[in-house]
Amino acid sequence: MAQLEHLTTPVDAVVARMRALDASLHPRDGLAVFNRVYLAVTEAVDQRIDAGRFRDPLAAVTLDVRFAERYLAAVDAVAGERRPPACWRPLFQFRRHPGVRPLQFALAGINAHIGHDLALAVVDACRTLGCEPADLEDEFDRVGDLLVTLEERIREDLMPGPDLLQIADPLTHLLGSWSLERARDATWAAARALWAMRRLPELTEEFVDRLDAAVGFAGRMLLTPLPA
Numbered sequence: 001m002a003q004l005e006h007l008t009t010p011v012d013a014v015v016a017r018m019r020a021l022d023a024s025l026h027p028r029d030g031l032a033v034f035n036r037v038y039l040a041v042t043e044a045v046d047q048r049i050d051a052g053r054f055r056d057p058l059a060a061v062t063l064d065v066r067f068a069e070r071y072l073a074a075v076d077a078v079a080g081e082r083r084p085p086a087c088w089r090p091l092f093q094f095r096r097h098p099g100v101r102p103l104q105f106a107l108a109g110i111n112a113h114i115g116h117d118l119a120l121a122v123v124d125a126c127r128t129l130g131c132e133p134a135d136l137e138d139e140f141d142r143v144g145d146l147l148v149t150l151e152e153r154i155r156e157d158l159m160p161g162p163d164l165l166q167i168a169d170p171l172t173h174l175l176g177s178w179s180l181e182r183a184r185d186a187t188w189a190a191a192r193a194l195w196a197m198r199r200l201p202e203l204t205e206e207f208v209d210r211l212d213a214a215v216g217f218a219g220r221m222l223l224t225p226l227p228a
Contacts, residue, residue, distance in 0.1 A: 010061055011046045014068040018042065021075065030095030030223075031075070033102045034109025041150055042068060045143060053142070059129060060139045066124040067143075070117035086216035087116040090223050099225030101171060106154050107178060108222040114147070114183045115215035120208070122191035123198070133195050137188075144184045151180045171226060178222060 018039040025032035045064050054060035074084040078092050091108050094100050122133055122140065129135075190211055197203050 010065045011042065011049070014065055014072070015039065015042055015046065017072055018068075028102075030091055030097075030100060030102075030105035030108075033105040034091065037106045037150070037154055038068075038071065038109065038113065041147060044146055044150070048142070048146070055138050056135075059125070059131070059136055060142070062128055063121060063125045063136055063139050063143070066128065067113070067118055067121035069124075070121055071113055074112075085112075085116060086212045087112040087219060089216055090219040094223045094225075097223075097225055099227070100223050101226060103154065103171065104223050104226075107151075108219045110147070110151065110180060111178060111183065111219050111222060112215060114180065114187055115218065116212050118184075118187045119190040119194060119211065122188075123194050126195060133188075133192050140188060140191075147184070148180055178218065 018035055021035050022032060022039060025035065042064065045060070048054060049057050049060050049064075074088040077084040083089070084092060091105065091112060095105070122136060125136060126133055194204060194207065197207065
């Protein structure tokens, strides 16, 4: 692949947009909760790219930026009073619901972004770079490992304390049904399938629509309101 020039510029632009979004949202807004998480992920990826932790920095930046653009496009759609992809609708619909906890918002956003957007971002990156998904597997795995680490921290930081055990118990049960590692594995399979059927537009459209709907359904379950 080609060497990367002005390495940080594309990622810096994405980070700047997420920081501006964070500044514009109420801290308890469900979108703000996810945006803070995703901003931390993007900054961490950027730091690892700068430190030479990725075998192919151009591939890492391209995947990172294409990935972020999917999320920001959903934000822009809602701001423009258009419908976002089905995977994102539960988060936008329930973002101010008093019965939904911050951890639910964070994981629902991760579910939408990993379960749907990442598969499409892999295909987007392959088209941009003129490569195959297998060429991006190392970058995909490194980003995924970082997300798993951050997910563990998110669960620890956002889980209600012992004074809210009546919430924590059903919350633990609800969120225990979703796994980022399983979602990541399914996403890699979906990305490979999408690439294989890229010359079959009708089949591709149907596959993407069904993936979008399935991920949206899981997101709706993650955002089940809990008793105060």
